Amino acid sequence: MSSPQTPKTGSSTTVSTPTHPPVTINAKAGRRAALASTVGAVVDWYDFFLYGTAAAVVFGPLFFPSDNQVAGLLASMGSFAVGFLFRPLGGAIFGHFGDKYGRRTMLFITVVMMGLASTAIGLLPGYAAIGVGAPILLVTLRAVQGMAVGGEWGGAALMAVENAPAGKRNFLATGVQIGSFVGLLLGTAAFSLVTAMTTPEQFLAWGWRLPFLISILFALVGLWIRAGVPESAEFAAAKEEQQAARAPLAEALRTSPKKILAVIGMRMVDQSTFYMGFTFSLAYVKNFTDTPSSTVLTASMVAMVLAIPFLALWGRLADKFGRKWFYIIGPLAAALSAAPFFAALESGDLFPMILGFVALINLGHNISTCVQQTWFTDMFDVRIRYSGAGFAYALAGAVGGFIPLIATALMASSGSWVPAAALLAGLSLIALVSSLWSYKWANKEHH
Structure with missing residues (x-):
């Protein structure tokens, strides 16, 4: 099959494929979409990795108390694994609606889900306050995080790639991967900073909650940046042709x-x-x-x-x-x-x-x-x-x-x-x- 032609026209690139008509991609819109994908990835992965750190450090005694410290740790880390198990469900749900109604809306929802779930974890009472309801709610919120991350990559990657001008597709789309590392760094730094500024007793009582609570600020920034990004050019062209799949x-x-x-x-x-x-x-x-x-x-x-x-x-x-x-x-x-x-x-x-x-x-x-x-x-x-x-x-x-x-x-x-x-x-x-x-x-x- 012959390769598609991608002539450059000023600040825009026209991409044609064997199965779809030419799609004109604006370079500025492509950069904005790449930035939105990167920031969204930072938000989602900051929260996702943050849970892993907390599970290893504080969730055992607070939400899974046990006479056996190892048993409590295992239960805590088991709750961390719940996020991985729910990622395919998130990929399936957001993929379905993203292919039918657009990538942009799904990316708003994933950021909101992750920001609210993480903030709720930061506000969640421990086992000593509400009993077995505490670990149940914690695991439920972790499942929500997993679904959000499962839906994030597909939408973020497609928004970056489908809006990228020819010759810069890989470079602009790497923001999705860069965002995950930035999120990991921010999560690690947040916990390290709070640990350094509090005593062990203060950290266990309330200090660990602070990194979760500030995640709502990251989510608001992500929403603000994504609000200025139009729908994927390729998806919009396919939708105009009424080519959306039913399932x-x-x-x-x-x-x-x-x-x-x-x-x-x-x-x-x-x-x-x-x-x-x-x-x-x-x-x-x-x-x-x-x-x-x-x-x-x-x-x-x-x-x-x-x-x-x-x-x-x-x-x-x-x-x-x-x-x-x-x-x-x-x-x-x-x-x-x-x-x-x-x-x-x-x-x-x-x-x-x-x-x-x-x-x-x-x-x-x-x-x-x-x-x-x-x-x-x-x-x-x-x-x-x-x-x-x-x-x-x-x-x-x-x-x-x-x-x-x-x-x-x-x-x-x-x-x-x-x-x-x-x-x-x-x-x-x-x-x-x-x-x-x-x-x-x-x-x-x-x-």
Whole structure:
């Protein structure tokens, strides 16, 4: 199939595809859409990751009190996992309505859901005040967070990609990934600041609530920025032709099951690198080595900060040289860095750990994810794109949430980090094979 023509006309770009008429995309609108997608991702991921920190630090004694401290912690972390389980449901619901009624409205709803759920968590009485109602309400609010995150990526990625001018699609769409790292950094900083400014008693009594309460301010900023973004140009053109699908997700599952499976496979590289790097690494050094957790946190923070410029750089290069190579180099880098990463953790030295995190995250993860937004978007027709790509992305996220658990079981049974490193490398290679399999679909309409 011949490639589409994308002539530039002043500040706008006209994009034509084999199945849809030419769509004129304004460069300024494209930048605004990219900013809105980035800010929304910051809001949603700030709140989503914030819960993980609180679950590990305070939710056990406050909402899941037990004579056995470990049992309380396990119950608390179990509530954290609820968010992952509800992500596919969010992807399905928001994908359905996003394909029928538009991406813009769904992105308003996801930010509102996340902001209100997090604020409610900050106001929630503990077990001592309302008994069993406290953990029930907490888990319910966590489910709402999971649904919001499950619906966020699809809408944010599509708004960025479908509004991006030719030659800048990967670069502008990396904001969705950058936003997740900024959200993680802000969540970590908020908890660290409150911890430093309060006594342990004050933190347990009320200090932990402050990061949740300020999330409503982030949500308001996100809503303000998204209010100035028009509907996706490609979706609006398809809607004018009355091409909306009656049941988008059902159609995607019926017509594109291989594409959905390919997206899930491709996501194994970012899921394994992210959760091995930022979650399992802490459990590993705390339980199996003498390395201080603070050293690992410092090294991981370096990678988080570097992810922001690296993602932007890789996105620009992908626009210049083509995205296929990025899903070859990225997964290979992740697979090759698996063993050195764990060796660095075991060494206990900060500098090797920083190098390990840079190789795993800023090369393996960032090189792969800088092209995910355009790749996954282009695999599906605009009529079922939010449902197909969004649901597959959210389902892979639910699977990825269990990677640290599997790695912990392998580590405990073997007494060595080698099986965990093999798991990381194997999942990365699955992503590589999946990308080679799916390239024909992603390259069908765009280059």
